[in-house]
Amino acid sequence: MSDLLTVTDLSAGYGHSTVLRGISLLVGETEAVGLLGPNGHGKTTLLRCVSNLHRAASGTISYAGRDTRGDSPRALVRRGLVHIPQGSRLFPHLTVEEALRLSAAASGHAANWREGLEHVFSVFPRLKERRGQLTGTLSGGERQMASLGMGLMARPTLLILDEPTLGLSPKVKHELSECIMRIRAEVASIILVDGDMDLVLALTDRYHVVLHGDIVHSGASDASVGREEMMSLFLGGSADERH
Amino acid sequence: MSGISAILTSTLVLGGLYLLMAAGLTLIWSTLRVFNFGHGALLMFGAYLSWTLLERAGLPLLIALVGGVLAMALVGVVYELLLVSPFIRRPNGDMLVMVATLAATMLLQSGALLLWGPEIKQIPRLGSARVELGGAVAEGTQLVTIVLAPVLVGLLALVLKRTGIGLTVRALEQNREHAQLLGISPRRVYLFVVIVAIGLAAVAGVLLGSIRFISPGMGDDPLLRAFVVLAFGGAGSLGGTIAGAYAIGLLEAVTTYYFGLSWSPVLVFLAMIVIMLARPEGLLRSQVRSA
Amino acid sequence: MSAMGNARAWSGWTLYAIVLFVLPMVFTDPHTRLLLILITMYGMLAQGWNLTLGFAGIFNFAQIAFFGVGAYTTGILATRTGIDPWLALPISGVSAVLASLVAFLPVLRLRGIYVGLATYVFSQLCIYLVLGQAGLTGGSNGIVGIPRLTLGETSLRADGRVGYYYLGAALLFAATLLVRLITRSTLGLSLLAIRDNEALATSRGVSRVRQHLIVFMIGAAVAGVAGGFNAFLNGVVSTDVFGFGYLTLLLSMIFLGGSGSVYGPIAGAVVVTVVADALQDAGAWRDIAIAMLILVVLWVAPKGLAGLARSLPVPPLRRAGAAAPTPTTVKEKR
Numbered sequence: 001m002s003d004l005l006t007v008t009d010l011s012a013g014y015g016h017s018t019v020l021r022g023i024s025l026l027v028g029e030t031e032a033v034g035l036l037g038p039n040g041h042g043k044t045t046l047l048r049c050v051s052n053l054h055r056a057a058s059g060t061i062s063y064a065g066r067d068t069r070g071d072s073p074r075a076l077v078r079r080g081l082v083h084i085p086q087g088s089r090l091f092p093h094l095t096v097e098e099a100l101r102l103s104a105a106a107s108g109h110a111a112n113w114r115e116g117l118e119h120v121f122s123v124f125p126r127l128k129e130r131r132g133q134l135t136g137t138l139s140g141g142e143r144q145m146a147s148l149g150m151g152l153m154a155r156p157t158l159l160i161l162d163e164p165t166l167g168l169s170p171k172v173k174h175e176l177s178e179c180i181m182r183i184r185a186e187v188a189s190i191i192l193v194d195g196d197m198d199l200v201l202a203l204t205d206r207y208h209v210v211l212h213g214d215i216v217h218s219g220a221s222d223a224s225v226g227r228e229e230m231m232s233l234f235l236g237g238s239a240d241e242r243h
Numbered sequence: 244m245s246g247i248s249a250i251l252t253s254t255l256v257l258g259g260l261y262l263l264m265a266a267g268l269t270l271i272w273s274t275l276r277v278f279n280f281g282h283g284a285l286l287m288f289g290a291y292l293s294w295t296l297l298e299r300a301g302l303p304l305l306i307a308l309v310g311g312v313l314a315m316a317l318v319g320v321v322y323e324l325l326l327v328s329p330f331i332r333r334p335n336g337d338m339l340v341m342v343a344t345l346a347a348t349m350l351l352q353s354g355a356l357l358l359w360g361p362e363i364k365q366i367p368r369l370g371s372a373r374v375e376l377g378g379a380v381a382e383g384t385q386l387v388t389i390v391l392a393p394v395l396v397g398l399l400a401l402v403l404k405r406t407g408i409g410l411t412v413r414a415l416e417q418n419r420e421h422a423q424l425l426g427i428s429p430r431r432v433y434l435f436v437v438i439v440a441i442g443l444a445a446v447a448g449v450l451l452g453s454i455r456f457i458s459p460g461m462g463d464d465p466l467l468r469a470f471v472v473l474a475f476g477g478a479g480s481l482g483g484t485i486a487g488a489y490a491i492g493l494l495e496a497v498t499t500y501y502f503g504l505s506w507s508p509v510l511v512f513l514a515m516i517v518i519m520l521a522r523p524e525g526l527l528r529s530q531v532r533s534a
Numbered sequence: 535m536s537a538m539g540n541a542r543a544w545s546g547w548t549l550y551a552i553v554l555f556v557l558p559m560v561f562t563d564p565h566t567r568l569l570l571i572l573i574t575m576y577g578m579l580a581q582g583w584n585l586t587l588g589f590a591g592i593f594n595f596a597q598i599a600f601f602g603v604g605a606y607t608t609g610i611l612a613t614r615t616g617i618d619p620w621l622a623l624p625i626s627g628v629s630a631v632l633a634s635l636v637a638f639l640p641v642l643r644l645r646g647i648y649v650g651l652a653t654y655v656f657s658q659l660c661i662y663l664v665l666g667q668a669g670l671t672g673g674s675n676g677i678v679g680i681p682r683l684t685l686g687e688t689s690l691r692a693d694g695r696v697g698y699y700y701l702g703a704a705l706l707f708a709a710t711l712l713v714r715l716i717t718r719s720t721l722g723l724s725l726l727a728i729r730d731n732e733a734l735a736t737s738r739g740v741s742r743v744r745q746h747l748i749v750f751m752i753g754a755a756v757a758g759v760a761g762g763f764n765a766f767l768n769g770v771v772s773t774d775v776f777g778f779g780y781l782t783l784l785l786s787m788i789f790l791g792g793s794g795s796v797y798g799p800i801a802g803a804v805v806v807t808v809v810a811d812a813l814q815d816a817g818a819w820r821d822i823a824i825a826m827l828i829l830v831v832l833w834v835a836p837k838g839l840a841g842l843a844r845s846l847p848v849p850p851l852r853r854a855g856a857a858a859p860t861p862t863t864v865k866e867k868r
Contacts, residue, residue: 330836
C-alpha cells in the first residue's frame with residue numbers, strides 16, 4: 001500500500017508556544033487513521049498544518065507524492081485533500097443548498113454539482129429536507145451533516161474530520177457515525193479526530209495517541225485496546241509506552 | 244411646499260451619492276474587515292480621469308465616463324496589491340491598512356494637484372432630462388444620480404445574491420476559515436471586492452464632479468458622510484447601508500434647509516456619535532437581519 | 535531592576551538631557567533652530583499619540599483634535615483675556631483633556647476600527663465647530679496676533695527663538711519621561727495585556743474602559759500642551775491644526791520610528807521634520823514623498839526604525855525568540 005499522506009518531523013506553534021514537537025504520521029491509500037488524545041495536545045494544529053491553514057515551523061508534509069509546502073488551501077482542496085473543521089458555525093446566512101453548491105464550485109466541480117448534491121442527499125437524507133434552510137438555523141447534528149456534505153461535494157481523496165460528533169446526543173452521534181461509515185467505504189482515506197474513543201476505534205484501521213505534540217502510542221483499531229490502559233496514557237503519557 | 248420638494252430632491256441626490264460610496268465601503272469592510280480611508284480620494288481620482296478622457300482626449304461623454312470608471316477598476320487592482328494584501332494578514336493588520344490607505348489619500352490628492360493643477364474643473368451636465376413630481380424638480384445629473392445609484396447598488400445586491408462570485412463573497416464574509424477550507428481563495432475575492440467598490444466610488448466621483456466641481460479635496464466630505472452611513476446602517480449589511488444612505492441624505496437635507504450649511508454637518512456627526520453610543524452595531528442592524 | 539540597569543538608565547536620561555541642552559549651541563542659525571523647535575513639538579505630539587495608538591492599540595484618530603483644541607484654547611485665552619500667557623499652556627492641556635472625555639464616549643461601546651471612525655469624525659466635528667463659532671475663533675480667518683511668551687523681560691523669540699527651543703525641549707523631555715514611566719507601570723502592562731488579549735486581561739480584573747480612559751486623557755493632555763506651544767510659536771492659530779497635514783505627518787513619524795516604542799517616535803520626528811523641510815519648496819511632491827515614506831516603512835519595516843535598531847545587535851536570547859514560528863492566519867474578528 002502506498003502512502004497518500006506523509007507527515008515527517010513536523011513542528012509548529014503559535015507565537016512563542018510550541019504545540020507540535022516533531023510529529024510524524026502516515027496515511028495510506030484506502031486507509032482510515034484515528035487520532036486520540038486529550039484536547040490541547042496538538043491534534044487540531046496538526047490537521048490545520050496538513051491543510052496549510054497553519055504554517056509549520058519545520059518538518060515536511062507530502063500529499064499524493066508531492067511536497068505541499070507553498071500550496072494554498074485552495075490548491076490542496078482541488079487535489080482532493082478536504083478538511084472539515086471542528087465546530088464550524090458554517091455560513092449562517094447561506095442556505096444548505098447554497099453552501100453545498102459553494103463547496104462544489106470552490107473545489108472545481110461546478111459543472112456537475114447536481115450529481116454531487118444527489119449523492120450528498122442520499123448519504124444525508126435530512127439535508128434534503130433542510131435544503132432551503134439557512135445553515136445558521138440548523139441543529140447541531142444537522143450542522144455536522146451539512147459540514148460533512150460540503151466536504152463530500154469537493155470529491156475528496158483524503159477526508160480530514162475534526163471532532164465531527166462534538167456536543168451531539170448519543171442518538172445523533174450514532175446516526176452520524178453510520179454516515180461516516182458509509183463515507184469511509186466510498187472515500188479512499190480518512191483521518192478522524194474525535195473525543196469519543198469507541199467511535200474512533202470503530203471507524204478506523206489504525207489509531208495514534210497524541211500527547212504534548214507528539215505520538216506516544218499507536219496501534220491497530222481492531223485489536224482489543226484496553227480502555228483503562230488508554231486513559232492512563234492520556235493522564236500520564238510516559239514516554240516508554242512509545243512503540 | 245417648495246421647501247419639502249427641495250428637501251425631497253436633495254435627499255434623493257445626496258442619498259444616492261452616499262449610497263455609492265457607502266456600499267463599496269461596506270463591501271470592503273464585511274469581507275476584508277478593514278476600512279478604506281482612501282475611498283474619498285479614489286472618488287476624486289475617478290472624477291479627474293473621466294474629465295481628462297472627456298476634455299483632453301475628446302471622447303464622447305458616455306464613453307469618457309465609462310472609461311474613467313473602468314480605469315479606476317485597474318487602479319483598484321494596484322490598490323489591492325500594494326495597500327491591502329501586504330498588510331491584511333499581519334498582526335495588527337487592520338491598523339496598518341488604515342494607515343496605508345491614509346497615505347494613499349495623501350498620494351492621490353497630491354498626485355491630482357500635480358497632474359491637473361489647482362484650478363477646479365467640472366464635468367458637464369449629464370443629459371437634459373427634467374422630471375417634475377409634486378413640485379419637486381430633478382434634472383440633468385441630479386436625475387441621473389437619483390436613478391443610477393439605486394440601480395447600480397441593486398445590481399450589486401443581485402450579483403451577491405444570485406451569482407457564484409456573490410456566493411463566494413458572502414461565504415468569505417460569514418466564515419473566513421471554513422471558506423478557505425472549501426477552496427475559496429481570499430485573494431481573488433478581495434480583488435473582486437476592491438475593484439467593485441472603487442468602481443462605485445468612481446461613479447460617485449463623476450456624478451459629484453458634474454453636480455458640483457472637481458478638486459483634489461472633493462472626496463473628503465462624501466467619505467465622512469459614508470462613515471456616518473456605516474455607523475447608521477451597521478457596517479457589513481447592504482440593506483442597512485441603503486436605508487442608512489437615504490436616512491443621512493434626508494437628515495442632511497433637512498438640517499441644511501432649516502439650520503444652514505455650516506450647522507448641518509455638525510448635526511449629522513452628532514447624530515452619528517449618538518447612534519454609535521446607543522446602538523454600536525448600527526441602528527438598523529436588527530431589523531435588517533430579521534428581514 | 536538591577537543596580538547596573540539603574541545606572542545605565544540614569545546615564546541614558548542624563549545624556550538625553552545634555553544632548554537636548556547642547557543642541558542649540560551647535561546649531562545656531564535661525565532656520566536650524568526652528569527645525570529643532572519643530573522636532574521637539576512633533577516629538578512630544580508623536581509620543582503622546584503613540585500612548586493610545588501604539589501601546590494601547592486604540593484606533594485613536596482624535597489626537598490631532600486635542601492638539602487643535604489646545605492651540606485654540608491658548609489662542610483665545612491669550613488674545614481675549616488678560617490671563618498670564620504662561621497659564622495658557624496648562625489650561626490648554628486641561629481643555630484638551632475635557633475634549634478627550636467627549637471623544638472617548640464612543641470608545642466605551644465600540645471596538646477597533648469603529649473607534650477609528652468615530653474619533654476621525656470627532657476631529658472633523660471640531661473643524662466645523664470652530665468655523666461655526668467665528669465670533670470666538672475667528673472662523674476661517676483664524677486667530678492672529680497671539681502675544682509671544684516672555685520670561686521676565688526677555689522674549690522667548692530672542693536669540694534665534696532659543697527660549698522656545700528650551701521650552702519645547704523641556705516639554706519633550708517631560709513627555710518622554712512620562713511615556714517611559716507609564717509603559718513600565720502597571721498601567722502600561724495592563725494596556726499591553728488588553729491590547730494583546732482583552733478577554734484574558736478583563737478576566738484577571740483589568741478594566742478596559744478605565745485603563746483606556748486614563749491613557750486617552752494623558753495623551754490628550756500632552757497634545758493640548760503641544761497645541762498651546764504651537765500657538766505661541768506661530769503667533770496664529772487656524773483650522774489647519776485639525777487638518778490632514780498634521781495627521782499624516784505625525785502618523786509617518788510614529789510608524790517610521792516604530793509604533794509601540796518609547797523612543798522611536800522621536801527618531802521619526804527628527805527624520806520626517808528634516809525631510810519635510812528639505813522638500814519645503816517642492817509643493818505637492820513634499821506630500822508625495824511623505825506618503826511614500828509611510829508606505830515604504832510599512833512595507834519593509836513594519837516595526838519602524840526602533841524595530842530595525844533592535845534587530846541590529848544579535849543577542850543570542852532574542853534570536854531564539856525571533857525564530858519562533860508565527861501563526862499565518864488572521865484570527866476571525868467579530
